[in-house]
Amino acid sequence: MSEAFRGEFNQKVDGKARVSIPAPFRRVLEAGDPAFDGSRPKFVLIYGRPGSDFVECYTIAQMKLLEAKIRRMPPGTPQRKALERNFITLSQLVEVDDDGRIVMPPKAREKLGLDADALKDGAEATFAGTLDTFQIWRRDAYEATLATEADADFDFLEDGADLLSLLPTDPEG
Secondary structure, three states: OOOOEOOEEEEEEOOOOEEEOOHHHHHHHHHOOOOOOOOOOEEEEEOOOOOOOEEEEEEHHHHHHHHHHHHOOOOOOHHHHHHHHHHHHOEEEEEOOOOOEEEOOHHHHHHHOOOHHHHHOOOEEEEEEEEOEEEEEEHHHHHHHHHHHOOHHHOOOOOOOOHHHHOOOOOOO
16 A cells, blocks of 8 residues: 555645645655556546535546546446546646646646636635545645544544544454
8 A cells, every 4th residue: 555645735836727736745645556557647537426516636646546446336326326426527637847747637626616717816725634545625625624623523422432433442442
């Protein structure tokens, strides 16, 4: 298993929609790209998840695992069609350039609300690690969501319960 995507990083998005991938994330992308030859790792950017204010990014290896699960589903079922549409059709293969940047694809910019005016005004993106994937948000949307959801994350905990109590019980100890 490769290193996880962890942490949050705020990055400027320039007027040409270029944004730097945080260096720790690039290392994980490199490890998760079987064809990586020392420069320009690739990853899959998903912009199709309905109801989300972010785009989600998978290493090539993680995407292959997801694709294999989808392929095992019966063809033509509504569940498989929904997964194919939102994770395969509404996705794009992206390559990191030699300077560690990507050009945000138009569909990703549209989803994040990074139109020409936002880019001209100096937009910022937040990269948020989520273990096997990472999310790219428009910074203001990320901060607003974090502010409203942070307290809700603990609503289901009993008073005084430790957050680690949410983990499944390990049968080996």
